[in-house]
Amino acid sequence: MIRLSVPFLYTVPVALVTASLLFISDSLPTETIDRSAHPTFAKLPEKPSSAADETLYLAPELDATLWAETPMFYNPTSLDIDVKGRVWITESVNYRQFTNKAEGRLSHPNGERIVILEDTDGDGRADRSKVFVTDPELISPFGISVIGNKVYVSCSPNIVVYTDENGDDKPDRKEILLDGFGGLDHDHGLHALSPGPDGRYYVNVGDAGPHIVTDKDGWMLRAGSVYTGGSPYNRTNEGNQTSDDGRVWSGGLTLRINPDGSGMKVVGHNYRNSYETAMDSYGNQWQSDNNGDVANGISRTNWLLEGASLGAYGAKGTHTWQQDQRPGQSAALAQWHQEDPGVLPIGDQTGPGSPKGMTVYEDDFLGAPYRGMVLSTDAGRNALIGYRPSMSGAGYRLTPYPLLSTLPELPTDYKPGKAETDNRRWFRPNDVAIGTDGALYVTDWYDAVEGGHQMNDREGRGRIYRIVPRGKKLQNPRIDLQTTAGQINALLNPAVSVRAAGFAALAAQKEKAVAPVLALLSSLNPYHRSRAIYLLARLGAEGQFEVEKLLKSGDPRIRLVALRALRSITPENSTANPELTAGQQTLLPLLGNLSTDPDPAIRREVAIALRDVPYDECRRMLLNLVREYDGKDAFYLAALGQAADGKADALFADLRPTLPADPAEWNSRIANLVWEFRPVTAIPMLKKRAESKKLSAEDRKQAIVTLGFIGNPEAMSALTELATSTDKTTAEQATFWTKKTSAPTRQTPPPATETVAAAPVKTEEPVAPKPVSKPAEKVIAQAETTQVARSAEPKPVADRPVQDSSRSAVVLTEPTTAAPRPDVATSEPAKPEPAKVVAESTKVAVKEPYVLTIENRKKAPTTGTSRSALAGQLVFTTSCAKCHRYGTKGKDVGPDLTNIHQKLDREGLLKAITNPGAELTPGYEPWMIVTKPGQTYYGFIVAETGKNLTLRGITGQNHVLEVSEITSRRQHNRSLMPSSSTIGLTDQQLTDLIAYLNKE
Template structure:
């Protein structure tokens, strides 16, 4: 399934000089019917005047979600004839009409909820199906003639200020819209692995500071200042390097920025969890960069409560370094026209790469006059991969779908099994006996939604599972039992894994001080004084509780602020409560 962007930024690209569709852009279905690895069938699913260079597509059963600001559309094919029978607006109100910095693709997470990104071309005023409203913006305008107004420091219905580009989550019925991360520039996509980790890349202001990183729930990525009123250029300190300034890395309340990939135009991301390529590829984070003609590959490794990302090239069309990439420089070297705009995983375990194929990328420009694009299929040498036939009418078929490497396909298995409830607990529990940790993680998410017995199994995993990754999944799943959050938090607050304790902290953000203070104190005691991810998790946990925490915990410190422990001093820096100003001046 492919979204086309033929009518791409006609304000910058004369439609008389390139392929143009008067009836709007299209969603296409390409198929390899004989299994030779080459598409031999092409059909138009829909052509719609409302589709103006859509930036994302998700196929979830018979529902096709297409991201095209200001709307997230859903087309439903009720009779299976590869034509939509119904078109609805799932969400509306996103900024960035006909803009690259706008609404991007939706995916289904391992918890069965929908996740998606939008760029910083706000303002975004979005109301979910339950009436909750997101209000987000910044000082950013421009890029298109339509993006002439924006507004920083807006307050959403949760009482918080969300800034710039956003990662969002919503229930399949359109309720409970939630901000999962914010203050991006233009992150093209959010990728989730089966553990529930969120990953992204992000573009920069053409100053060699693009990045790839893990997103901590509720985290601030630091592109603007905290309320969106100032740019990084306005906040850059004397002597501060550009990468540090660009992502406000010396400011309290900002996540670590991850891997600095330099110049580029990062686009789609995915985590590969199939086994077709062997164990060295399993769990690999793939990040497409259209500017650099490359798919970057990472095997994330643990570092404190976060991750370390060491970059390699999975696929590139050039042998020489592209680190000197300048977005608007073009030449006749067609190797550099490989512009990967997305990377995905098929039901067969193959990796699929969408190629924009153009001499230029970025700046809302293109030079391709004929509307040419390519899709590559990457398979292990010597292996013939085949898509399995999945029968979603049986429990066995649903479990096979759940274990499939294609993200939105395994979501169908999850949905069907969850609908069966406690009757499938035993079958799902058997997955925990397999060797594949990603399959085990998917089973944990599902068990948490299969009634009391399923919840008991997940709680036992939280208490006794030796693998900290699975204990982390167990806590993430159990925190959805909001009435029992303090009980689960108390169990996990002294877990030996910083990851588990981090998740406990993040889950306590909206829990009042009197209910959470004992667990929060225990979490602070587990801080090593150095880990920036753990410190930021504590800061998020103490949002709105800064003054109370400072007033209680300072009693454990020497009266002279200069003699405070390093970990307490760094926490006070992160929280910066007003009542600490005098003590901080003394330390300075």
């Protein structure tokens, strides 16, 4: 796992540099910054009144104050700044009341609120709070943008627009801009709507789909994944859905829309739960994401290539990373599918965390070194983090610099459970915005727990911090949007939404605004110049002519922004509608000129623009772009993959005459291109590479992976042959793909018997158990909390001895018969026969089969008790390893616990072990699947395509079922994991097990 290796602080010089050095479009300013010294943080001059013992740490040239706190507002989830410099807050007080019951905690029965905060006397602290709206239809909103007199609120399933016509801070009109988003009352649903520099809006949504959204033009998005759970409203979801552009988009998404809700397009997908896409004025997109796998969760912050997949799920959203993890592949690489073609490389991989709101700082109010910083809040790591991007080929790498925290350095083993006792961890920054004065405003959710859909705070506490340069007073400017000068001032303002209002007002003037906007190209601030270029493209033919001239600029960064600006006004075709638009016909010659540009970022942008252009219209351009690939630039290769999408075989046919006749002679550049493009006509050559003794194991594996991703019958035939190779690694890799894509087989159920089946317990072929008297659903419901005692030897169930009384075994005496496997049952009724069944997994009252026993243990039994990790290892081996992996031990049925100590401390581990049903790890929600032959399967859905569904049974065996054969499916909310008392762990054993898992 990659750790932060950067110091917590860096020195800020006082000298500024010339504007010529500052203007680096698509990069950071090039001023020299001395980071050789790293002073210790200074304590703030005042301690926040809501946390008297708390100290904030930040860079010495900055200052922070507690700008506002409860009761001026409650539970803040998102913020924005309006043209008057006021702060707008979305509250989420009624968050997940189906779990977080209103009794005993703050509740807003009339609905969630949007609150306006203001500093009226300019002393740097809010002194006025007013409620803009209380709306019963708002349930846990997670995003807000205030643009002019419109307030955009993101609240699944809707993007709501409130319009204040008369400026009285009350909505006069409410409209639904877009609806159909998944994630109602779920923090994996609809998130931020953020304006971009191109006059369009960018919307983020998590993976709690499906998202079936129709824009104002009638264009429909259909997107989903295998992720379900987290709320009673997220029961169904599926990947491999085709949108109206003819493409399959999966997981979380970034959408681009026009301000009126038309023109929707997916510009990034396959996230887990990204909260916000922050746009800088060059048109770069920045986002963060986290993987909630409890043991191996890895957060990341990325530059986003337009249209790219970020690899949270399999290519079509039908597989979890666990199912796609290949032999020998690390969890760190598998979680984000980093060794799969078509997936964008990660920018900064940071380990466990909970990143949320983002923005980009583009001015000098905090000092020159802060200009160009990507700012990201991370509630899990209790910090506001700044990232300095650096060009890496056609993309970016990111270097983190923590800017604000309640800890002197970032934790590398984040443990949210400790927050219950260490109030330094209660600092939960979840959004950041830039004021009209250039100050930073950071919201603090302020809770003992972060993540897992939980909240411990019952008072709705929250805070906002304001960060300014030390020793300077910043003031909000007066901006008049009714005049051209005021609109220009708004366009140049640090506050993102204020800029958007200025952009819209100037764009409405068309050619009248060309002269004042053109004058901005001489601005000392390069971000201001970039905003002007985007705006000029919207100012009619005269403005577009000026932008087109900039394509010939000697500065490659200006050329890039100009190209992006022209693309932003060009309607594009799609796979579903392949005919080129008139705008594309005009743009193609310009793209042709740039296809040989020496700058890889510009060629990357050309490649993106060619994605849906037919091959005969872009053949020469695409060959130019491929010729410039150096064999190393992963970002450029990903862009080429987009350009070649749907054209791979035609492109490979043109490339093939230039390749060595023997595929084993291909260099890494050629092999990488074939891996990314995956042409069907390369299958015989890939097979030869996989068989070649000349090549390294890694090169042979790459050929096998390419065959696996081609996945057609010819490729599968090649893989089947390779699976018989005498080379162990080749055979293992090929076998993985043949099993992963093998078709389901249906078996005839054997006749019922009076005893448990004689086959070993480990086999899980779909055989039918003896008919039972109770409906299958009730049998499976009991399987959530009781598991029939099983043996490899056939033996009447009633003859099994009852367990030791110290384990509180429950003997079931109601009429039933034993099923040989708890993940397969039958729904056919039959004559009942009484039997005594020993409940080996959980001890619950028979009358309440859905209720797990919650043990009367409130604190980890560690005080005054000796702990032995060695003894805990034995407990794990005997009690946990049948379902969980820890290092090299155990099975991959439940979540991998190897790095569980990075997510949970003793208290958190205690809760997870004694009450496993309190929180289900995403992807491990149990399902009951009934098929036409009368068989009922129980386990975890690990993949689903249009044809097949893969269900992992509770002993780890995967069942591949035909979707057409499924008659019903039902998700259950109870964990399959038995509690510690159920399996008879003593306090000492529990203490030792926690010590082992916690690596004590």
